[in-house]
Every structure is written in structure tokens, then in C-alpha cells.
Amino acid sequence: MSSVLIKNEARLGLKLVAPAVGIIGLLVIYPILFNVYLSFFDVQLNGTKIFVGFDNYSELLGNPRYYNSIGISVVYLLGTVTGTTVLGLAAAILMNQEFHFRNLARGLILLPYFAPVISVVFGWQFIxxxxxxIYNHVMVDVLHLSDTRENMIGDPDSALFVVILFDIWKHFPIAYLLLLAKLQSVPKDLYEAAAIDGQNAWGRFWHVTLPELKFVIATVVLLRIIWNLNRFEDVFLLAPNVETLPIFTYYQAFSGVVDQGGAAAISVIQLLVLVGLIWLYVRKVLKW
Amino acid sequence: MNKLNPLIVTSTVLANGLLFSSMSQAATVEFWTAQTQTDRLQTIELLADTFEALNDNVTVKVVAVDENEMATQMAAAVAAGTTPELIEVNSELIMAFGEEGVVDTSSHQAVVKDIGQTRFHTGALNSLKSPSGEYYGLPYHGWIQGIWYRKDWFAEKGLAAPNTWENIAKAAEVLTDKANNQYGILVGTKQDSYTEQVFTQLALSNNASEFDEQGNLVFNSPATLETIEYYNELAQYNPPGPQNWRARDYYLQGKMAMFFYSTYIMDDLSLAEVAKSSLTSENFKELSGGTFDPNLVKNTGFEPIITNKSAASYGTVSGLVALKNQNAEDQKATQDFIKFMYDPASYIIFLHMAPGGMNPMLKGIAEDPSYRTDPTGVFNLYGADQMKQIVSGFDTIRSFSVVDGKTYPASGEIFAKSVIPRMIYDVTIEGKDPQEALDEAEAEMKAIIAK
Structure with missing residues (x-):
């Protein structure tokens, strides 16, 4: 190809991607840069900005509640990501078997994922x-398993556990959906070959299913980490005293008169953490 | 050229038409109200429609914003350049907004001049003054808080009325029967404003305060510590776990002996119809239903004043706040709308949305016969004397933000940041040492003041 043609093609290519670059620049890059800029200011409601250097950052990093919320976020992430992936995998394998009313069961399993957060949260709060x-009624009055009524969602000792359980229940269907889709495309002959080689059910799972699903599982885990590190509404609506990072950010920056500079500083750090985590996961764990 | 003429004529007519229509819709008043319940919104919409009918070139847009969301929504609106013209919020937020420089004090001055300064309840009007004497907001309605309690249960156990620390603690202990799902008292333990309201009344009755007359932060004091410890003692007799005002429904279900609440509860207590709607509507998110006890009003007592080292009544004033606006037409329309809202006819319609809960801030309204005959008959049920007693409380209500007639706007910021509710939550629910929690709260307050 002549150099003119190559040049023309490159120019056309640039023109074709320009709208996308423009939109991403406007909606993603600009807000991130502006956010970084804001994090160095004390921003008043009327728009006045006072340069404060690294004050927002040092204030944040000197706050013990911040480290506490990081700890809670780590537990929350570990619990929910493991829980949804394992439960999703189990459900996918089960739903890949032949049985009566399988299609109906496949549909029903998705319900928690489709239900609006606010309504299921109130459902849990009623329970x-x-x-x-009903939970305390059954535990105390019917089964006499306990003498005292507990506020499972409010009590800080059990609240984190309930919030994790809620997230697993609410979000395992998405893991299930992705895994089942992949599972259906695994060729039957692989299982037959493994059976001929003398592998039992566990061996077939370990040597055929898992390697086939590896990338989908990895994707599920990655998505769940990204979503749950930033997850706000489920936790805040159900148990606002479980201070994961987004909840901490909300109390710190958005309760009362908004501290925009402080909020910007928190989100800059959170962005760095998220990018770091994903890089570590993709490069070192998945070796993509 | 001739061919173009019709086009030019048409477009000129169109442009004129647009210009004319935009002139006839010259002013817009976007009004954010903290009254989010449907029936109240309908009433406010009705008032807005009436005002629009009286002023054809003004549009009033009513927007309901939850009180807890007000500060966040305002910040977003100011940042986006879509600040409303007028808001209705509690005095703490008014002071905070005033300090942020978004309030149009000149409009307030104009309205006060027009209505007459002496017609306002002095204490209420002064509580919204800036340190330099401008009005950050105009008092519109207010409530008084106190303890509501089961007189029949108290009589049965021979307990004295809950108006001193000692009486309250004793009654809470005696009337708690957790095995039978019965609780002695409700104090706020969640991180929200109800907790601060309960704490403030107890703290004021123990002579604890946030600021002294010189404006120094004096929150970290033995009196405050004592209040926190006392609060923690009461919290043992609460329904399990963190609670806020929603747990008042346990009282309506006959499962609780006492609860802190404002006079807003009057209609819920008195009217079977109202109580039923409370037990099923949006107010009732966390609890399952119960049957309404028709004798509840008869068996309920109210103690607005709590005494330990001194007698303290606590209440809060909500006000109308005009916000800074570049458009002179909008500003004028906003002032007119505020004056309309203070007109006795519309004012009484507004106050009747929550008889007893919303009390007038203009003198003379409470004596107005049309005010005393509210559509649901609540005032009749409680009697004129008790009503008079409640309204008179506004001359002396105390809060953390007013000390000896001087206002401390930083107190509003501290309120907005939920410093005290978090301190109480840490102690009552997380079991943190009271002194340690108090030290942390003080440090947070200092950081807020320093900003």
C-alpha cells in the first residue's frame, strides 16, 4: 500500500474514533481530572475555592474511622465475592443438569437479582x-432457642454478617447466569473422555469444568470486586452502621453541608486503590 | 426578496410570541419543602396554585425534599446552578446555609419590614439571626419535644411523672419487661437527628452546652459526660439495637411505656384514622402492623419540661429561607410568595396539616378562631389550655445554637455533620467508653469550627 493510502486510512480511523474519544474525554477523563483538582481545595457551597494543598488527604489519612472502614470493606469484599461466586457456581452446575421444570427453576433463581433493592431491603427489615x-418471633416465642430478642440488622456484631448474606443472596444470580452460559458450551465429549480416563464426578469437575470456566470465573470475580468496592445502596439502606468505604465517604463528605474537597480526596484514593487492585488481579493472579 | 417576506413575518410573529409568553411567565419560585407526605404536599400545592391564580405571571414549583437529604440536595443544586428560590427547613440547617453564604438576607429583611418585626415571636425570630444581625431565615412553624408516657402503666406501678432524671430512669427500669416484649423508653441510638434532639434536651437540663457566652467550645465538660452516661443508662431499656423515631410505633402498639417525641405525635395519638394511616403508610417502613388502642389518648401523658440541674424544654423552629438569586423578578416573586404564606388564611391552612406539630410563629394566630377549629378536631380533644401552654413554650425554647440571645452558627454545621448522634451511637451500641467518645466528638467539632 502506498504511503498516501496508509495516511488516508489512519486519518479516517482517527475520524471514526473521534466521537468516542470525545465522549469518554468529556464524561470520564474530565471529571476524574477535575476531581483530582478539587481534592486540593476547600470548596464552599457558593463556589469559592480555597487552596489547602494536601490538607484534605492528611485529614483523611489521620482519621482512625477511615482505616476501620477499609477493614470492613475488605471483609465485605472477601465475603460477598467468595459467597456469590461459589453459590453462583453451585447453582449453575445444578441448573445444567437435566430435570423436570428446569426452565422454570432457571427463571426463578434470577428473582432476587431482578427485585428492586428498596423493596427487598424493607422485606428483610420486616423479617x-x-x-x-418473624425471625425473633420464631426464635424466641415459637422455638425458644433464645431468651432475648436480637436486632440482627442493627447490632454491629451481626450487621456486617447480615449485609454480606444479603449481598450474596441478591447478587449470586448474576454469577450464576454468566457461569451457566459458559457451562452450556462445554463440549460433552470432554466429560466422556475424562470418564473413560477413570475420573469420577469430582475429577471431572476439577479437570474439565473448572479449567473451562476459568476465565468466566475470573471475570465474575473481577466484576464483583469492582461493583462491591463501590456498593452503596444495599449497605446504606439495610444497615447504615456498617461503614464500608462508600458509606464512610457518605458520612464524611455528604452528610450535612457537603465537603466537596474532602469527598474528592477520598474518591481519588479510592480510584487509586481500585485501579491498583484490578491491575494486581489481572496481571498477577490471572496473568492475562 | 418578496418570496422571503412571508417567512420573515412568520418568524417575527413566532419570536414575538415566544418573547411574550416568556414575559407572561416571567418569574418562577421553586419551593423546596421538607413536608414529603402526600397529603401535606397536596395542601402546599393548593397554596401554590392559589398564589399563582392571584399572580398570573408567577409560577410556583413545589418540590418535596426529605429533611435528611436537604443539605446534600442543596449542595448539588448550588453546584449545578439550579438553586431553588425558597426552601423550608429546620433552624440548624438555616444557620449552616447562612454561614455558607447562599442565603438572600435582603429579602428576609424586606419581608420582616413589611409584616412588622413585633408580630413575630421574638425568641423564634432571634434564633435565626446571624452574628451580625441579619436574618438567615424567617421562622414559619415550630414544635416542642417532651416525653409522652402511659399514665395508666405509671399509676399501676405507683411511678411519678417522668419529668426529672431520677423519675425517668426509675420508670424506664420498672416498665421494661423484655421477656414479654415490652420496653421502658425510646431514646434515639441511630446516627440521625432524632438522637441529637433527645440528647440536647437532656444535656440542657444538666446545664451542658456546646458554646459559652464568649463563643468558646465547652462541649467536653463533666456535665456533658454525665449526660452521655445517663443516656447510655436509658438506652438499656430501649427496644433492641439502634433505634430512631420510627420506633414510636411500638408505643402505638402498646409495647413501650415512654418515648421522646415532638407535639407532632398529637394527631397520631388522638385519631384512630390518623393512627391507622401511620401504621400502614410510608411512615411505617420497618414494622409490622398492630391494632389501634382507642383509649391511648386518655392514657397518655405529656411532660415537655425535664429537670435535673435546671428545667429544660427543647423544640425546633423551621423557617422559610430565600436563596440568592440573580433574577430580580424571581426575587420579587419569592418575597411576595413568602408574604402570601404568612397571610393568616394561607398560614392557618399550612399549620393545620399537623395540628399541634406545626405551631404559629406570628403572634395572634393561635388565638384566631379559625386556627382553633382544625379540620380533624385535635385541638378540641386536647383542650384550649394545653394548646396555649404548648405555644407559650416558644418564648423560652433553648437549643445549642443560641446562648443568651447570641447565635452560634457553627452549631448548625455540627448538627449537620451528625457529630453528636455518632457519639451516642458509639457509646450506646458499640459500647465505646463515654469519655473517649466525647473526646472524639470534641475533636470533630473543633475541626468543623476551624473550617
């Missing part, structure tokens, strides 16, 4: 209400 809820 666990300390005075009138």
Missing part, C-alpha cells in the same frame, strides 16, 4: 425487626 419481626 428481622426486633419487636415485631
Amino acid at each position: 428481622f425487626d426486633p419487636v415485631n419481626g
